[in-house]
Amino acid sequence: MKPELEQLAESICAKYDYDAVNLLPILQEIQSHSARNYICEEMARIIAQKLDITESRVYDVITYFSALSSEPRGEIIIQICNSTTCNVNNNRDLIHWFEEELGINVGETTPDNKFTLIFTHCFGACDVSPAVRIDHDVYGMLTREKVKELIAAKRGVVV
């Protein structure tokens, strides 16, 4: 057992009284400490033990909810809305711009593990559609140029 995983799980589970009812916030908080935005198998096992629930329940919850992941992802998650409004507003260009700028297809992670680009369903930004969500922040009314700037800023590059 990796001691750092054990320590993290211990501090977070303790905060939630080791009560399995709090599995969602526990998993979300634990994932937020992962550089790769995911919960590994060992961590899932440790959590199951601490909360006295089965590992399969932990894995079920991780795979069921789209904000949680059982597989490593990029440091920054870019979610392109692919729901009705954004489709009506022709999000194809937007998808293409992000793919071009990141050099990957939707569903992939950049080789430097910096970005993961995925489709998501409506996150309630239809008034600025087509929209993307980068980690917790929403961006709409995007142009080719803005996408370029946005990615550069996230890369820490000034253009």
Add this chain to the structure above:
Amino acid sequence: MKTVLLTIEKKVTLTIDNETVKVPEGTTVLEAAKIAGIHIPTLCYLKDINKAGACRICLVEANGSLQASCVLPVSEGMVVKTNTPLIRQMRKHILALILANHNSSCPTCIRNNNCELQTLAKELNLREEIFEREYSRHIDDFSPSVVRDDSKCINCGRCVNVCNDVQTVGVLGFVHRSDRTKVAPVYDKSLAELSCINCGQCIVNCPVGALREKDNTDLVWEALADETKHVVVQTAPAVRAALGEEFGLPMGTSVTGKMVAALRRLGFDKVFDTDFAADVTIMEEGTELLDRLNNGGVLPLITSCSPGWIKFCEHKFPELIPHLSSCKSPQNMMGALLKSHYAKMNGLDPKDIVVVSVMPCTAKKFEVQREELEVDGIRDVDISITTRELARMIKEARIEFNRLEDEAFDDFYGDSTGAAVIFGATGGVMEAAIRTVADILTGQDIEEVNYEAVRGVEGIKEAEIQITPELKIKVAVVHGGANVKALMERVLSGEAQYHFIEVMACPGGCVNGGGQPIVPDKVKMETDVRAERAKALYYEDSAILPRRKSHKNPSVQKLYREFLEEPNSSLAHKLLHTTYVNRQ
């Protein structure tokens, strides 16, 4: 403490297909219909195990709306219809949707003719495949015990509930959502890599062929065909209580004689009884218990016959390992003795002996592969097959099982007692041990040997037994993972204090093991499989076998006299005892 509440059961009156039915409040429409003689079809529902209302096959019209009857409680004046054109059509279409996600390779499927989905298609008169088929191609066959064929899984969730709620093992679960929803082991690993205890309860509760035992029959046929090998077979007690079901005999029929006859016809050189080793187990474990009681050893002593329980303990309760009896299971004691004592007596090279075991259990397949279970580089047992595999071999060999004349086990290693045969039911090991320990401590041949307190299907049984005027021992008998977990937590916390605990991983013990014949859901709705099969064993104990105490087995006595010297001797330790691994 049990409190008996005197309540007047409230009754509810409803109409089902124009029949008026009066049932207790809280009854489901499915159960009420059954009382009215109407069998509503079900698929995901399984009595005491799964009640999800998810597959929707059991839909009925209740007060005009479509509802899943397996989860719908009755209400006063409810009008239920179970057989309208709409319901018949819905059922067919739902079934067609399920079939579209199922690999219907029926003729070559292990569950051909014993598949609930197949039966349903026939009963619902579904005559065409409506939808495009898409199913997974993934098969996990890395486990020595359980094979998972995802292509056949219909997401009913029975295995998930058994694995999580009944057994609290928790390696199988639902994952993902929508049409990606599937049943999968944790992190999509192989069951072999996880804390699966190989109990096989998922197999016996699967309606289709998505879960099955790792088939070892080819290995057995190969050994039987090898003329350089001396192939001996041993059969566990619970096998005789259930094998007959595979040949259409009523549940609870003991088929010991026919089974022995069939095994001879299959070509085994000797047909032995694991019960012999069960008697030896009592000698060894009983002595171990007395030793721990007298010399301040670690208590409670916990039995070690169930390989599912052993792995459960190693994963979840490694701190209890010192409590485990160091005795090998009867299967492996038998193997070790056959390859030492038996080999010597018959001038055989142990390397030429192939020991095949027929077990009600899939975890035994894992057990025979455990590193520790060998003596001087020679494996105790070579091949372990389940009751179901034996039935398939008998059928493949075209033996007419039901017409076989009863035959007896071969001498010496076929000798056993009533104490040994009840090992197959929960409480049996405990009862057998008490019968022997009581005699030893009192120096008498106690006549009353029925210890009813440890019998029956109750999850956790406790008893205090006054063995001598000075010694009262406190025992517990537990079966089924969830009960085991609950009891062990109490033992660890010090809340429960016992001298001796019998543990079986499977609910009901070996009679309901993961290697036993698969009972259709309809039968399970009406019958307690555990109790029915156990009856066969208690009948053999009380009415058939001449001796009912392990230490009275003359061959066992002879084995000690001429070979092992005494229980827990150094030779006994070398051959019959083992160690465990912390898997946490």
Add this chain to the structure above:
Amino acid sequence: MKQVHFITELFDKYDGRSLQAYLNVGGFASLQKTIEIGSEAVLTEIDASGLQGRGGAAYPTGKKLRQAQAEKAARKFVVCNADEGEPGTFKDRELLKCNIYQVIEGMVIAGICTQSQEGIIYVREEYTNMHDEIRNAIAECYSHNYLGKNILGSPYNFDLKLFSGAGSYVCGEGFAMCESMEGKSGRPRSKPPYVKQEGFLNLPTLVINTETLSTIVSIIKHGADSFRRYGTEESPGTKLISISGKVNRPGVYEIPFGLTIREIINDLAGGIRNGKKGHFVQIGGASGGILPEWLWDTPYTYEDLAKAGLSVGSGAIVVADEDNSLLDYLKVVQDFFSHESCGKCTPCREGNRQLRFIFERITDGTVTVADYDRLEIVLDVMGKASLCGSGKTEVVPFRTAQRYFPELFLTKESLEAKKAVV
């Protein structure tokens, strides 16, 4: 009277992050009043208003609160449903952002009326960027005794906390929401028993929409009559709508029931962009119906939409113009469900799998007569036999599309006729 400000009265009138600012504009007056006049008087007022639940089911709110009140248990919960997941809907976002204190006020009132002492605001994960402000607002209310023990010196106690969803549309359904709050995947349980009887932790739970709560506060403040000044007999009051798509001014608007779709599009949302012609709207979310342009004079009321085979649903209106293909649109809707359905029951799980195949073939042009037969069967089974409302209502967009655009899915006959001609 196009846009009105009954619920949204205080929008932009105060700094939504400040409790003091809320108090300055008369905030928590409804709570004071509730404490003074008691729950029965409040419930009578709500009954009189004719308010229907704004989550989509349109169940009379007064009745719902009375049922919750009637449940007897040591612990009872009020859950504010802010898991706004229907595509095209963002009105709760505005309520949480501009007027969170009113939502909290509504929660406390609901707690008092139903004798529940524990409240949870279930906010979708997608609104994580608002979570901290909501938590701050709750903390502010605690420190000024609008939450906690003996609220404002009354005998009433009410605790409140935020619960974050983790990304699941189905968790907007009451039981799925309870499951997720219990640390499980959001798969609905079957009914009965109902959420109001055995919900969160198997205890009585009132799940109530964010907008409904906000409306309750305004009704108590201004009286049922002033609410009923708006709307129609069967659809009293006002409604927040989220309008988006090919319109000039997408956004959230509060409207009196009874405006026509066309009025909403043209007069509030500034008409279709770039002078294009309208094609269709989808009303009420992913499981909402499709209404063609030629029916846009339909009044936006429960009763008129029902006649057209639609419902108000979440209050979303997604507008498509002549450049948007309805088939493409429906494929996106189907894809949404293929991603968001929970997968528990056969009709919805396997139905969506089959719908996905059919739409793939419609799109790539390989669709056959048999596919349309299958489409009929799938929609029939899903609509009638699914476990929860999500599966049952998923068929609505497809059914309404069939109804108003019969040429869209070539029928068996026409396809055969076409073949015969060839």
